[in-house]
Amino acid sequence: MFEILEHTADIGFRARGCTLAELFASAAEALVATAVPDGRIEPRERYALSASGEDLESLLVNWLGEVLYWLDGKRILLRRFVVHEISPQRIAAEAYGEPWDPARHSARVAVKAVTYHQLRVTQDEGGWLAEVFLDI
Amino acid sequence: MRTDVVVYASEALLDQIRKDLSLEQAMNVAALPGIVGPSLAMPDIHQGYGFPIGGVAATDWETGVVSPGVVGFDINCGVRLVRTSLPADDVRPRLRDLVNQVFRDVPCGTGGEGPVRINKPQLDRILRDGAAWMVENGYGTPRDAEFTEERGRLGDADPGAVSERAKERGRPQLGTLGSGNHFLEIQRVQRVFDAEAARAMGIEEGQAVVLIHCGSRGLGHQVCTDYLAQMGAAMKRHQIEVPDRQLACVPIHSPEGRVYLGAMRAAANFAWANRQAIQHLLRGSFERIFGGGVHLELVYDVCYNIAKRERHRVEGAARDVLVHRKGATRAFPPGNRDLPQAYRETGQPVLIPGSMGTASWILAGAEAAMEQTFGSVCHGAGRLMSRTAARKGRDARDVQRRLEEQGVLVRSESRDGILEEVPEAYKNVDEVIEVVHRAGLARKVARLRPMGVIKG
Numbered sequence: 001m002f003e004i005l006e007h008t009a010d011i012g013f014r015a016r017g018c019t020l021a022e023l024f025a026s027a028a029e030a031l032v033a034t035a036v037p038d039g040r041i042e043p044r045e046r047y048a049l050s051a052s053g054e055d056l057e058s059l060l061v062n063w064l065g066e067v068l069y070w071l072d073g074k075r076i077l078l079r080r081f082v083v084h085e086i087s088p089q090r091i092a093a094e095a096y097g098e099p100w101d102p103a104r105h106s107a108r109v110a111v112k113a114v115t116y117h118q119l120r121v122t123q124d125e126g127g128w129l130a131e132v133f134l135d136i
Numbered sequence: 137m138r139t140d141v142v143v144y145a146s147e148a149l150l151d152q153i154r155k156d157l158s159l160e161q162a163m164n165v166a167a168l169p170g171i172v173g174p175s176l177a178m179p180d181i182h183q184g185y186g187f188p189i190g191g192v193a194a195t196d197w198e199t200g201v202v203s204p205g206v207v208g209f210d211i212n213c214g215v216r217l218v219r220t221s222l223p224a225d226d227v228r229p230r231l232r233d234l235v236n237q238v239f240r241d242v243p244c245g246t247g248g249e250g251p252v253r254i255n256k257p258q259l260d261r262i263l264r265d266g267a268a269w270m271v272e273n274g275y276g277t278p279r280d281a282e283f284t285e286e287r288g289r290l291g292d293a294d295p296g297a298v299s300e301r302a303k304e305r306g307r308p309q310l311g312t313l314g315s316g317n318h319f320l321e322i323q324r325v326q327r328v329f330d331a332e333a334a335r336a337m338g339i340e341e342g343q344a345v346v347l348i349h350c351g352s353r354g355l356g357h358q359v360c361t362d363y364l365a366q367m368g369a370a371m372k373r374h375q376i377e378v379p380d381r382q383l384a385c386v387p388i389h390s391p392e393g394r395v396y397l398g399a400m401r402a403a404a405n406f407a408w409a410n411r412q413a414i415q416h417l418l419r420g421s422f423e424r425i426f427g428g429g430v431h432l433e434l435v436y437d438v439c440y441n442i443a444k445r446e447r448h449r450v451e452g453a454a455r456d457v458l459v460h461r462k463g464a465t466r467a468f469p470p471g472n473r474d475l476p477q478a479y480r481e482t483g484q485p486v487l488i489p490g491s492m493g494t495a496s497w498i499l500a501g502a503e504a505a506m507e508q509t510f511g512s513v514c515h516g517a518g519r520l521m522s523r524t525a526a527r528k529g530r531d532a533r534d535v536q537r538r539l540e541e542q543g544v545l546v547r548s549e550s551r552d553g554i555l556e557e558v559p560e561a562y563k564n565v566d567e568v569i570e571v572v573h574r575a576g577l578a579r580k581v582a583r584l585r586p587m588g589v590i591k592g
Contacts, residue, residue, distance in 0.1 A: 006522040054368055065361055072354045073305040107246035108550050110315040110592065112357040113209040116381040117185040135185065135209045135357070136316045
């Protein structure tokens with residue numbers, strides 16, 4: 001689950017999860033949903049994704065960058081993420097989705113990049129929270 | 137802070153500027169190691185990532201830093217203005233057909249292959265040679281390259297420094313516009329302010345022209361992403377600290393700095409190749425609708441997000457600096473040898489797109505820019521309103537209808553593409569231009585009004 005955040009030029013979201021793994025999965029889904037909001041993305045295929053970083057913030061940025069690369073580079077839309085390994089330096093997950101199909105998929109916006117702008121990854125009683133801004 | 141912030145604005149614009157983080161960001165930029173002169177803020181400044189959009193900062197070429205975040209994700213986002221041999225009144229009766237034709241011929245490029253198919257070795261050559269490759273391979277004329285900033289090719293570009301991932305994103309996107317605030321606009325020259333400069337540029341009142349606004353697409357975005365990711369560790373090695381992670385930087389002559397600049401130049405070359413490709417497609421669109429007799433010629437092409445080595449006078453002495461322009465345009469004055477012969481007396485054409493439905497401007501670079509702002513001015517109107525705010529309470533069809541009543545046809549790939557770019561979401565471009573003109577940085581040449589808009 002996620003909410004949109006205000007920014008003058010671009011777009012951000014706030015994602016949540018009970019665990020860190022859920023947070024990263026939720027953030028990945030938020031990214032795809034921002035780019036392809038009405039996407040009828042069928043979870044037809046299973047793909048393996050991973051990313052590394054120096055700390056939680058850079059891990060999140062690199063992880064979302066990986067998802068964006070699948071979207072914009074490989075043109076594979078990923079809808080559901082299951083994170084099976086996570087530490088501050090590394091994440092490994094399985095994602096379900098399908099290749100881009102112009103007949104069924106339309107991008108609302110082309111996401112250029114994931115930024116460090118006002119990036120937050122924090123934990124409170126409710127669980128984990130992340131705020132990320134995207135350059136579009 | 138190591139230096140001052142200098143802001144070019146009117147009182148009214150300053151009120152708006154104070155509402156977001158632009159000034160704080162401009163202050164953070166003033167802390168960049170090796171910064172030469174002030175951190176400059178143009179009248180269209182608005183909050184960016186670390187560095188404000190509408191900002192200029194120069195660092196010493198020998199001892200200063202280069203910052204991938206400062207250059208930005210959309211390396212060589214820029215515009216080119218193409219003049220046509222048609223009066224706008226002749227275009228008007230066929231406008232809908234023309235807009236639909238261009239919408240077909242120049243895709244926005246989300247998903248799917250673009251119209252200009254290239255293989256990997258060709259992409260590497262484009263990264264090295266930019267517009268020159270496009271001209272050699274039938275996508276333009278030598279004159280097109282000559283009338284582009286840097287002739288559409290930055291030397292010392294390093295295709296090897298561009299990741300496979302970036303190439304994978306960019307290769308299918310050649311000849312596509314992208315989305316967001318990128319667009320292609322068919323315009324009328326509404327009013328000429330400087331007859332001599334307009335004549336030199338081949339511009340006259342009532343003429344139909346086309347403005348193309350886009351950048352380096354997924355390739356540039358990935359290059360910035362890749363190098364930003366490495367900056368954290370690199371900065372530790374060089375013992376540099378900055379107030380904002382997005383300002384991450386390294387010494388220009390460090391291995392990291394050199395390889396980034398090589399990649400940045402390659403991405404810039406890709407953007408010039410892309411704008412050249414789109415111009416080529418546009419020539420085809422015009423021919424389809426108006427027949428073979430219509431001529432399209434490039435007035436000029438400028439970039440808004442870049443870092444370039446330039447020589448400037450600083451406190452009386454000539455000095456080599458790396459000028460970072462982020463949402464800012466180069467504006468070289470009359471006499472400058474980097475300009476095509478046709479513009480040596482006028483000064484460099486400066487192209488300022490307004491927002492959808494408002495005016496765009498042609499200016500000419502003036503001496504004060506060279507003296508005060510490292511030869512730079514603004515790039516556009518600058519956003520006022522977030523995208524979410526712009527969508528609230530507005531209906532895309534109403535916006536489209538309202539624009540049509542004003543004589544502007546819009547075709548967008550997405551509903552949100554129209555809503556988020558409504559004129560009210562932007563600062564008043566005429567006011568921004570007035571500041572630049574009165575400060576003597578560039579002088580008004582012509583005001584352009586939109587007729588047809590194609591966007592993502």
